[in-house]
Amino acid sequence: MRVNRExxxxxxxxxxxxxxVGIFIYAFILWSVRVSLSQWKGLLPDYTFVGLANYIGLFNDPRFQIxxxxxxxxxxxxxxxxxxVGxxxxxxxxxxLKGESFFRSVYLFPMAISYIVTGVVWRWLMNPAQGSRLSGLNLLFDQMGLDFLVNRWHTTPYWGIAFIALPAVWQMSGYIMALYLSGLRSIPQxxxxxxxxxxANEIQIYRHIILPMIxxxxxxxxxxxGHISLKVFDLILAVAGKQxxxxxxxxxxWQTTFDGYFFGRGAAIGILLLISVAVLVIPYLRWNLKTEESL
Amino acid sequence: MKKLLTLISLVLILSIVLSGCVSQASPTPAPQEPGGAVTEPAEPGGQGRQQVEVFSWWTGGGEAAGLEAMIKVFQAEYPDIEFINAAVAGGAGTNARAVLATRLQANDPPDSWQGHAGQELIGTYVAANQLEPLNFLYEEEGWLEVMPETLIPLISQDGNIYSVPVNIHRANVVWYNPAILEENGITMPTTLEDWFASMEDLKNAGVETPLAMGEQWTAMHLMETILLASMGEANYSGLWTGEFDWASPEVTTALEHFATALSYTNSDATSLTWQDAAQLVVNGDAAYNVMGDWAEGYFRELGKTPNVDYGWAPVPGSDGVFQFLSDSFVLPVGAPNRDGAIAWLKIAGSQAGQDAFNPVKGSIPARNDADRSLYGEYLLSAMDDWASDIVAGSLTHGVVANDSWKTEIDTALGLFLQSRDVAAFQSALVAACASSGPCQ
Structure with missing residues (x-):
């Protein structure tokens, strides 16, 4: 009786x-799936069923390929x-080393900053202006005589996105360091x-013992x-705006839904993002559950 | 004791959850019948006064100050109506429009809201039956006599006028650096060909950036002015009504002109805001910049002198056409305080209201009977053009295309900026008109 009551x-x-959770997460996921199968465009909801048309449209959309x-x-x-880096x-x-906890905090701090702040600062650092208007890191390179390093950063054709990874790595590598550090500490001396x-020399120790163990x-x-990277949005907007x-x-x-009112297409992109995150996270959760059970 | 604690915490959690539900449900007032009683049942603690809630994205600079000035005029005229300023920050209203869309879907409209006059309002809100026609106000207040004849069709649909324009900005303006042009022996060209030739000369003379441009929307702004200049007003306007074919050779030529213009722009365009790009001209880093005439207000803020630090002209080839955009206010169906909203619209369309707002914001009134002593040199020249020119609408700023069409064009433009493939761009524009515009 008592057990039951508890x-x-x-x-x-x-x-x-x-x-x-049921209402605000799972119900809305289902609702988004429904919207993504509709032709809703404009302010008035229109749930006319169009099958996978939105998804097929996306995969033929040159913008979505980019x-x-x-x-x-x-x-x-x-x-x-x-x-x-981590x-x-x-x-x-x-x-x-001496002052370890100080350095640990220093490297972890960027994680506490929001992506918007990081983005704005790196927008200034990665100023792509050329010629007489050099600024930010380019100006630093130029004055140090490292002219060959002066570049167009995120405005580089085709590879611009690669430079967005720079502030992201700056921000998140401290966190990865913390993860690894706790892993390293758990290895018995x-x-x-x-x-x-x-x-064995030090390199062999890392290569054959420590790395496999962590x-x-x-x-x-x-x-x-992986899932942080799929959600990158604020950082790009802060660095480069809508380009x-x-x-x-x-x-x-976001743009197609709220600027263009293509609700069906927006929902389809949302569901595709959800699926990509799920592909990453679900096997991990299962693996995690199994290891917990076996403990 | 332990049981008691559990019970108490349980009750607490439940009450929090319940209060959450209740407070989410309550602020949605029952939609009132249009024309019904205006006085709201006095809320507990309220003064029982009439209210009008006006939604805008005027939260900073001259815009916010202009709104404040117009609110003062409103309060002097209607001391009994409490004005609630529901402004949402965010450039060009992107955030505000998302907030507004959410409020409208929750059936909680403000009494009036700001929107770019034209298809941005009509294509979105009229299509969703959310706006009342305002023809009766235009007739009562005599606005049809004081606003340009060619403006009215651009802010109407099927003969119904849907918003009250407060201000007018001009889109097709080239800002130039008079010193740079003089040094290179250039007088401001009047045709696109001469204009491009002058840019070539400037480039050869060592001017790094003949034409300054900023992020993607400023590229769309440049594109629309060149479309107008290259095709002429009639063909340009026909593009937006479906009467002129996007696949025509005139469009191809116009897009080629646009591509030529792009070849003279700065390589860091995508990282510049419109202010950064405009500033290049007054700082002597660039010769030309195409931007709406809000740039003039910005130059003044920087302490620059008209005709010394900057000059202006219509985009070459578009002389005699005033490509306009306008902020305007609307009357929603089911406005909670319809009479308050109408009172606000009367002020927004009045000479006193417009003369309070525009000198501060740095734009001209939509009415042509303004008090000229209030306006500076550039604005007076714009007022003269507004009174005499043919009026055409802006794409980037919501006059000629609805939001869906505009974002499709924006996507096509973004792809073009990378590929510079005119043929692909044109076919994407044809497809955009078919999917979201009037072309079927």
């Missing part, structure tokens, strides 16, 4: 959040950049000592970075 009470306690390409370039560079910083901090006794951290980091050259699906979704 069960009832605990169920009642989580009920509000279940209801809220979006996918930009998203792919950004995601790959952002992930690789964050993982390498791991390097973590290994450096793991060397028992005895293992390294044993390897040294067996005659591969679960790498996996989590990839998942986290088709730096367009990603999230920006297209």
């Amino acid at each position: 069960k009832v009470i605990s169920f009642l306690l989580v009920l509000p959040s279940i209801a809220a 979006d996918i390409r930009n998203q792919a370039i950004f995601t790959v560079l952002f992930m690789i950049g964050c993982l390498i 791991l390097a910083l973590a290994i450096l901090l793991d060397q028992n 005895e293992l390294r000592e044993a390897a040294r006794v067996d005659g 591969s679960p951290v790498t996996l989590s980091a990839i998942i986290i970075l 088709l050259q730096l367009d990603v699906p999230a920006i297209y979704m």
Whole structure:
């Protein structure tokens, strides 16, 4: 009896959040799916069923092709950049140096800043003006005699999006460092000592012992970075405004829905983004659940 | 004890959730019948006064100051009506329009809102049956006599006028640096060909940026003025009514002209705002910039002198045509305070209201009977043109195309800025007109 009552009470306690999540997340996902299958355009809802027309239209849309390409370039560079910089910083901090906690905070701080702030600052740093109007990093390069480094940053044709990864890496690599650092700390000191006794040098220790042991951290980091990268939107807008050259699906979704009132198309982009995030996150959640069960 | 705590927290959580639901549901007032009783049932704590809630994106600079000046005129005329300024910040109203769309879908319209006169309002809100025609106000107040005849069709649909224009801006203006032109022996050209030739000369003479341009919307602004200059007013206007074919060779030529103009622009255009681009001219970094005449207000803010630090002319080839855009106010169907909204519209269309707003905002009144002593040198020249020129509408600023059509054109333009493929651009424009414009 008592057990039952506790069960009832605990169920009642989580009920509000279940209801809220159910309505505000899952119900709206379903509603978005419905909208994405409709021809709704303009302010008045129009739920006329058009099947997958919105999705097919998107895949034939040259703008959406640019979006996918930009998203792919950004995601790959952002992930690789964050993982390498994060791991390097973590290994450096793991060397028992003086003032470690100070540096840890310094590297973590960028994460506390919003993407909009980062974007505005990097917009100034990456000023692409040429000739007599050089400014930001270009001016610095020029005055240091490093003229060959002066470039057009995010306005570079075709590869402009790659430069957006720069502020993103600057912002998120500290977080990845923290993840790796906790991974490194969980490796028992005895293992390294044993390897040294067996005659392994430092590089071999990292290569054959430490890196394999922190591969679960790498996996989590990839998942986290992956879904952050799919949601990049504020950073691009803050750095470059609405430019088709730096367009990603999230920006297209926003513009087409709220500037152009193509609600059906906007919902379709939203669902495609959701699916891409799900492809990343769901296997991870399952893997996580399994490892938790086995513990 | 533990049980008690659990119960208390349970009750607390439930009450929070419930209050959340209630407060979300309550602010939506029951929509009132148009023409019904205006006095709202006095809210507890309210003074029982009439209110009018006016929605705009005038939150900064001369715009906000102009709105304040017009509100003063309103309050002097209607001391019994409380004015609620529901302005939402954000450039060119992007944020405000999203907020407005949400409020309209929640059936909670403000009493009147700002919108660019023309198809931006008509294509969106009239199509959704959300605006009342205002012909009766125009007749009562005699506005048809004081506003240009060629303006009225551009702000109407099927003979119904849907908004009250407060101000007029001109889109087809070239701002130039008089010193640079003089040094290179150039007088402001009057045809597109001469204009491009002068840019070529400037480039050869070592001027880094003959034509300054900024982010993507300023490219659309440049495009619309060149379309007008290249095709002439009749063909240009026909594009937007479906009477002139987007696939025609005239459009091809116009787009080629646009591509030529782009070849003289600065390489960092995409990273500049319109202010940055306009500033290049007065700073002597660029010879020309095509921007609406709000740039003049900006030059004054920078402390520059007209005809010394900057000169102006219609975009070469578009002399005699006034490509306009206008901020205007509307009367929504089911306005909670319809009489208050009408009172506001009367002020917005009145000489006193427009003369209070425009000198501060840096635009000219839509009426042609303004007090000329209030306006500066540039604005007086614009007023003369407004009274005598043919009026054409702007694309970028919402006069000639509805929002859906405009974003489709914007996408095509964005692709063109990367590929510079005129043929592909033109076929995308044809497709845009078919999918979201009047071409079927």
